[in-house]
Amino acid sequence: MLKRVMIILMSAVLPLCAVEVTVSGIGAGDLAVARETALADALRNAVRQGAGVNIVSESKVKNFQLEYDRVFSHSLGYVKKYSVLEQTYDTAKKVYQVRIRAEVDKNVPPADDFAALKMLQHRMVSPRVMIECREAVSGMPASRKPLSETILQELCRSMEIQVVDRAVRQTVREGDVKRALLFNEKADADAAQQLSAGDCDFKLIAEISGELSPLTEPYPGVKVRDASFEIDLRAVWADTGELIAAETLPVAFFKGERMPNLPHQMPRQLVRNYLGMMLKGEGEFKEKNAASLLRKMLVTWAVQLDLGSNIRIEFRRIPRPALDAVMRKLAAMDGVSQVRLRNYDARLVSAIEAETRNDPVRLAEMIRNLDPKHLQLDTSTMRRLCFLYQ
Numbered sequence: 226m227l228k229r230v231m232i233i234l235m236s237a238v239l240p241l242c243a244v245e246v247t248v249s250g251i252g253a254g255d256l257a258v259a260r261e262t263a264l265a266d267a268l269r270n271a272v273r274q275g276a277g278v279n280i281v282s283e284s285k286v287k288n289f290q291l292e293y294d295r296v297f298s299h300s301l302g303y304v305k306k307y308s309v310l311e312q313t314y315d316t317a318k319k320v321y322q323v324r325i326r327a328e329v330d331k332n333v334p335p336a337d338d339f340a341a342l343k344m345l346q347h348r349m350v351s352p353r354v355m356i357e358c359r360e361a362v363s364g365m366p367a368s369r370k371p372l373s374e375t376i377l378q379e380l381c382r383s384m385e386i387q388v389v390d391r392a393v394r395q396t397v398r399e400g401d402v403k404r405a406l407l408f409n410e411k412a413d414a415d416a417a418q419q420l421s422a423g424d425c426d427f428k429l430i431a432e433i434s435g436e437l438s439p440l441t442e443p444y445p446g447v448k449v450r451d452a453s454f455e456i457d458l459r460a461v462w463a464d465t466g467e468l469i470a471a472e473t474l475p476v477a478f479f480k481g482e483r484m485p486n487l488p489h490q491m492p493r494q495l496v497r498n499y500l501g502m503m504l505k506g507e508g509e510f511k512e513k514n515a516a517s518l519l520r521k522m523l524v525t526w527a528v529q530l531d532l533g534s535n536i537r538i539e540f541r542r543i544p545r546p547a548l549d550a551v552m553r554k555l556a557a558m559d560g561v562s563q564v565r566l567r568n569y570d571a572r573l574v575s576a577i578e579a580e581t582r583n584d585p586v587r588l589a590e591m592i593r594n595l596d597p598k599h600l601q602l603d604t605s606t607m608r609r610l611c612f613l614y615q
Contacts (some may be wrong), residue, residue, distance in 0.1 A: 243305055243330045246275045252321045256314060256563075256580075259321035260532050261524070263312075267325045271304055291467025305330050309531055309582065312562055312596050321531060352526045353387045355394075355425040362454075364437030365492045372497045373431050373456075376504050380515055381429075386523070389425045425463045427522055431515075432457045433500070437492055441481070449481025449489045454500055458515055460522040464606035465537060470521035472513045474503055521580065533562065533582040536608050538585050538592065540600075543614040547599065548575055554595050555579055585610060 250267025252259040307327035314321045356378060359372030360371035372393075381388045433567040435454035442448050459471040479499055483491055501507075540548060548569065556564040560583045567576040581588055589610050593600050603611040 243328045244275045245326065245328050246271050247324070247326045248274055248311070249322060249324045252323075254319055256321070256535075259314065259319060260312075260323075261528050263321040263323045264325075264528055264532055268304055268307070268327070271307065271325065271327035271329055275304075275327065281389065282310070292353050295512050303329065305410050307531075312532055314563055314580070316563075351385060351387050352426040352523070353389050353424075354381055354427045354429050354522075355389045355391050356431070357382075357391065358431045360431075360432045360433045362433070362435040362437060362496055364439070364450075365496050368493065371431075371433070372493065373433050373500050373504065376497070377429060377431060377515055379483070380505060381519065384516075384519055384523070386519065392423055394533045427521075428461050428463050429515075430459050430461065431504075435496070437496060438481075440489065443482045444485075446555050447482070447485050449485055449487075450492070450495060452479045452496065453477060454479075455502065456500075456503055458517055458518050462608055469525050470518055472515070472518045474510060476511050477503055477510075497518060524609070533560070533580050534585075534608055536579050536581060536585060536588060536610060537567070538579060539609070539611045541603075541611070541613050542572065543612075545569060545571065545573055547596065547614065548577070551592065551595055551600075552577055555592065558583075558591060 226439055248267055248270040250263040250265070250270060252264075252266060252573050254262065278514045298537050305328045307325045310324045310326055312321070312323040356374055358371035358377070360373055378388050378390075433454065435452060438451040440448045442449055442530025449451040454477045456474040457471070458474070459465050460469045460470065461467060477499070481487075487498055503510050504515040506516050540551075543551075548566075552566065554578075555561055558581075559582045563576045563580040567578055579588070583591065585605050585607060589602050592610070592612065593602055599613055599614050601613045603613050605611075
């Protein structure tokens with residue numbers, strides 16, 4: 226009798242427990258797309274095998290990015306944690322394969338797409354973002370700081386993304402310059418004047434143009450303004466300038482009489498209200514907005530951390546035999562899945578790219594140890610290493 230009771234209790238408890246599965250995923254196409262597709266496929270397979278849920282059947286989408294966003298966020302709701310066991314990319318067939326070990330929870334995933342990304346950021350280091358806004362709205366009083374910059378900063382904070390304030394960072398650097406000049410260190414002062422790519426991981430660039438009409442009185446005692454805006458957004462890697470994602474929001478025309486309760490007598494507050502609606506994805510802007518761009522950026526960040534980064538490695542004045550030797554040894558190292566030559570210049574800078582799960586600090590040390598007599602590390606960022614060949 227006791228045995229039967231134990232079996233019944235175990236049957237009731239087991240479906241609530243997480244299970245561990247080992248699965249593979251396959252993606253085809255260019256390297257960047259294939260890597261994301263393969264990881265999404267592996268996460269899907271983990272959920273199917275571990276929880277018996279077919280997420281694809283629940284996701285009716287029109288393109289890969291939307292599908293990957295949904296699968297990624299919902300899979301992380303099921304997959305409590307996972308680790309990459311191995312990965313390969315067939316350059317001839319353009320097929321990427323990844324194998325992961327995942328712990329799958331059978332509970333219902335969070336309803337909020339951002340919840341999974343927040344959970345991810347607790348597991349990994351949150352990326353640092355610097356915001357650049359170019360804002361030109363006619364009919365509005367000029368201001369020192371673009372209104373959209375504050376809105377984007379608030380949105381980043383709500384998604385627990387670290388924001389590096391460009392103006393504050395510049396002020397800190399100006400203090401460093403003054404200190405260096407005080408001690409007659411001219412070279413250090415010149416170097417401190419430059420904003421380093423290492424100050425942030427991503428740059429979020431917003432280009433906004435618009436027009437705000439003068440006050441009109443469509444009804445007795447009711448004064449309103451019309452407005453129109455165009456917004457282009459893009460996210461890029463700070464150290465390489467490589468584009469991650471871009472969003473062009475639909476051109477917006479706001480008729481003042483439709484929203485008479487807005488602060489039409491206060492132009493800046495009115496524009497801030499309209500830009501907030503567009504950037505945060507309210508109403509007709511649910512499909513394309515700043516939040517969707519940031520989500521794509523976070524997905525790229527997660528894939529880079531889990532499957533590895535494409536790190537650009539530069540060498541100044543390195544002989545071709547020495548560069549070939551570095552490439553051969555680097556390709557044979559643990560955690561390096563692919564090495565590619567980008568360009569060779571005997572007199573100036575030669576560059577290769579390595580796809581690796583090693584962090585930049587470890588990778589830099591590994592490369593320096595290949596030829597410690599001649600290779601000296603010059604600069605290092607998240608996705609770029611520079612060596613002097615002496």
